């Protein structure tokens with residue numbers, strides 16, 4: 001009997017480019033990051049929670065937020081992982097070299113956790129509660145990659 | 155509340171790659187099975203809800219592309235983007251509105267046709283998170299570490315979930331990843347993202363599931379004994395993962411409370427006979443069981459080790475093999491409902507629970523369990 005042949009249609013290089021508006025809160029966040037190496041959060045006038053990244057509404061209170069506050073650049077690891085399997089990097093379309101660290105950082109002065117890379121030069125030091133600080137790029141463009149990663153400073 | 159019941163279920167086999175089937179082919183197969191199961195024809199269906207996700211399907215308005223194959227020609231059809239349990243929730247609401255005596259609900263996905271890490275990466279916020287390259291596994295690995303750090307749950311306990319569910323899947327003809335494993339096998343499998351090994355992760359599979367919901371009047375005419383919907387609850391957590399305490403699931407606690415209240419359940423650990431929960435990753439089964447109040451906080455790992463959640467145990471969990479045995483994203487929660495229906499009818503064959511009068515089905519959508527839907531199904535009206 002002849003072997004079955006399965007036919008598939010490939011999408012090829014099809015792409016869906018978008019231009020995402022960052023809004024007023026994003027503009028404040030990215031210009032402060034780029035120009036002054038500052039991390040800006042925003043405080044809810046009602047419950048006083050400080051959110052990072054900043055956004056216009058406190059969800060639980062449904063209140064508008066405009067009161068910007070500087071947070072970090074120090075903090076502690078809230079949780080983390082070390083990626084050991086090569087995923088495709090959406091920025092480049094290539095596999096990102098492994099291993100690398102990834103985590104949620106509780107920045108000083110903030111009530112929510114901030115998502116970014118963690119330097120894993122010393123893997124044993126990567127723990128929930130470890131003290132870290134942001135390392136900024138020398139050339140900053142106003143994107144989340146203006147922070148290179150967080151490094152353990154204990 | 156007026157009563158409603160599930161009177162038909164249809165599942166395609168969950169497979170790693172259905173090269174011989176389009177989305178519509180899968181829907182047609184599942185819908186025909188559900189109609190046969192209910193002893194109905196498509197003319198007996200009053201309206202249709204399909205559940206799918208445009209990114210996974212690689213097309214806009216993906217749900218509408220399966221309308222014909224789902225028997226929606228000339229019928230009111232609507233769509234839900236999310237887990238199949240969310241589609242079923244909408245289907246139930248439509249049935250209870252009094253406008254439709256029967257509602258057909260489907261959920262489908264083919265994980266084999268795309269790059270799953272790019273699809274789940276796109277769920278992250280494009281301004282602050284997405285370009286850092288995290289995906290579902292990254293998010294869940296971080297949730298697992300947070301949960302384990304807070305509760306003291308161990309890698310061995312996680313591995314036992316994988317051993318149990320892959321083992322159960324060997325008895326389920328619709329699963330594709332039944333395996334006899336040991337804790338050592340799981341802990342020795344490749345580390346993907348600490349603390350998750352390859353065998354702590356469910357596969358990404360292809361499949362479609364269909365169920366038929368009926369109001370009381372129509373349920374009484376069904377071929378098989380109806381399985382009654384006793385309670386449902388649904389709740390979502392904050393979108394930004396950093397806003398949440400990832401080690402807990404507040405939204406699941408709330409969804410479960412709502413469902414229990416509706417079903418008149420005060421002690422879920424005692425009153426529920428079996429559960430099918432969304433074990434996309436090993437730790438999730440334990441975390442969700444605690445969120446569901448089936449066991450105390452930080453106790454699920456210990457209960458698991460005692461065999462409480464094995465098929466002969468006190469409260470079988472994922473007797474079908476759960477998502478570990480095959481994980482068709484989007485459809486997965488609907489498969490959980492269909493599996494609980496099988497158990498309550500006594501049709502689960504080799505993986506039948508001893509007592510199956512009241513069962514719980516659970517569905518999840520969003521990164522690291524952002525939103526949850528809980529169903530309590532029962533034998534008696």
Ligand SMILES: [Zn+2]
Pocket residue numbers: 044045046047048049058059060061062063
């Ligand atoms: Zn507030």
